[in-house]
Amino acid sequence: MKPVIRLDEPAELSTYRAEHPMIEWEPMRKDAVGRTVYEVIRQRLLDGQGCLCGFCEVGLHDRDPLKCRVEHFHPKSDRTTAHNWALDWQNMIAVCMGGSQRHQQPPHALEPLRENLSCDAHKDQMIQSGKLDEQCNGWIINPLELPAFPCLFFLEKSTGRLLPDEQVCAGLDIPSNRHSCTQHLVRHTIDMLNLNCNRLCEARLRICRDIEHNKKKYRQQNIPPERAFRELAERYFRNPWPSFFTTIRLCLGTAAEQYLAETNFQG
Numbered sequence: 001m002k003p004v005i006r007l008d009e010p011a012e013l014s015t016y017r018a019e020h021p022m023i024e025w026e027p028m029r030k031d032a033v034g035r036t037v038y039e040v041i042r043q044r045l046l047d048g049q050g051c052l053c054g055f056c057e058v059g060l061h062d063r064d065p066l067k068c069r070v071e072h073f074h075p076k077s078d079r080t081t082a083h084n085w086a087l088d089w090q091n092m093i094a095v096c097m098g099g100s101q102r103h104q105q106p107p108h109a110l111e112p113l114r115e116n117l118s119c120d121a122h123k124d125q126m127i128q129s130g131k132l133d134e135q136c137n138g139w140i141i142n143p144l145e146l147p148a149f150p151c152l153f154f155l156e157k158s159t160g161r162l163l164p165d166e167q168v169c170a171g172l173d174i175p176s177n178r179h180s181c182t183q184h185l186v187r188h189t190i191d192m193l194n195l196n197c198n199r200l201c202e203a204r205l206r207i208c209r210d211i212e213h214n215k216k217k218y219r220q221q222n223i224p225p226e227r228a229f230r231e232l233a234e235r236y237f238r239n240p241w242p243s244f245f246t247t248i249r250l251c252l253g254t255a256a257e258q259y260l261a262e263t264n265f266q267g
Helices: 011-019 025-030 032-048 119-128 166-170 182-192 198-220 225-236 245-262
Strands: 068-072 092-096 153-156 161-164
Touching: 011 032, 025 032, 032 068, 032 092, 068 119, 092 119, 119 182, 153 245, 161 182, 166 182, 198 225, 198 245, 225 245
Parallel strands: none
Antiparallel strands: 068 092, 153 161
């Protein structure tokens, strides 16, 4: 999971909400004008997220509508107030289909599907089973609240699993956190979104192997490690943002942090 940049709200959404202030999400999508607004929303969210899923960072660069949908972090069905969460621009995140489509290839899907669900598909299951509060803000991380620096995650390179970085988490507070500490928040986020399912771990391992292969090529050319890591960071992050951004960031370590800081990375 990486920080999400929220671009300005599309004018089409502002206009549609002014005309239909309390319309629900599905009726909007079935409305001819609303469906067009939905597509504008999805594209603007992808622009702000660098065409990555807001939870697992799988690449959505082809902008295929069959691979990407709009997730509402706060439940869009909440009617406890007069606020319409369904049309709240700040409540929307572009996400992948969470491994729920049998016809897609890895990393978008992998059998058995149920064990390899992730992101909002797994989050919904956790809510239905009572393991996650429907109003999940503070129980799992909202990508809009994730700091650009430092990275809260640690990569287990032998398995591809994401873990909380204990040292970083110990020194950083997330304002909305409802857990006893940041480490528990990060761990619960990983679990509730199933970010360590086999499908995603295998994808991260492929990235790790690719980076190690490139490191070896630099070593064979007797290029100093500092220069090699710098050039790798420039190569991988040249066109923001590559799939599994955080995996690459963690594999390249200090060189990645320096490059991202120099290029004013915010999300």
